[in-house]
Amino acid sequence: MKSRTSELAVGIFVIIFGIALFFLAMKVSGLVGTNLRDSYSMTAQFDNVNGLKPRAKVTMSGVTIGRVESITLDPVSRLATVKFDLDGKLTSFNAEQLKEVQKNALEELRYSADYEQADAAKQKEMEQQLIRNMTSITSLDEDAYIMVATNGLLGEKYLKVVPGGGVNYLKRGDVVSNTQGTMDLEDLISKFITGGAGKATTGSTATEGSTSQPAAAEAEPSFAE
Secondary structure, three states: HHHHHHHHHHEEEEEEEEHHHHHHHHHHOOOOOOOOOEEEEEEEEEOOOOOOOOOOOOEEEEEEEEEEEEEEEEEOOOOOEEEEEEOOOOOOOHHHHHHHHHHHHHHHOOOOOHHHOHHHHHHHHHHHHHHHOOEEEEEOOOOOOOOEEEOOOOEEEEEEEOOOOOOOEOOOOOOHHHHHHHOOHHHHHHHHHHHHHHHHHHHHHHHHHHHHHHHHHHOOOOOOO
C-alpha cells in the first residue's frame, strides 16, 4: 500500500512537472498570448529577414514591446515586409509627457522659416494643425531604426528598436523606413574573403607597378653628352 502511494505521488509530480515545462516552452517560443494592451500595428521593410519568424518579440532597450504579426514579400520592391504589433501602453506618452513633447514641437515650429513668414492667423492655424497631428503619435521617433537581432550567439531572431533621439515621432500605423536586415554568417565570411583578396590584389599590382618603373627608367637610352 505504501509503495503504491509513493508511485502515485511520483506520477502526479511528473505530470505537474511536464505541464509546467510545456507552458514554459510555449511562453518562451511566443506561442501563447502576448497580453498586448491597446495594441496597434506598424510595418517595416528589410532586405533580409532570414531566421525571423511570426510571433517573434519586438524589443526596445531590452523591454519587450510587441510581437511580429506576419512576414510577406513585396513583389514590386522584392523586400521582406514585416508587420508587427506594439503595446500602446509601453510605446505611448502619458498626458504630462505628451504636453512636454507638444511644447518642444511648438518651439521648433516657431523657429521655422514658414512660420516666421506667415501672418498671425496662419501661425495659429499651423500650431493647431501640429497639435492635432500629435494626438496619435508613438514614442518611436522618426530617426529610430529597427534591426533583426539575434538572442545570443545562436539564439532566436527578433526585432530590436533602437531610438534615434529625434523630436519628430511616428504615428500609429506608420512605416518604419530605417531598417537593418539579418547579417548571415556566410555573408560575413564571403565579404571577409573577397575583401582580403581584393586588398592582396591591389597590393601586388601596386608593387609590380613600382618595380616596373625603375626598370623602364634603366631601359631608356640617354642622349645627353
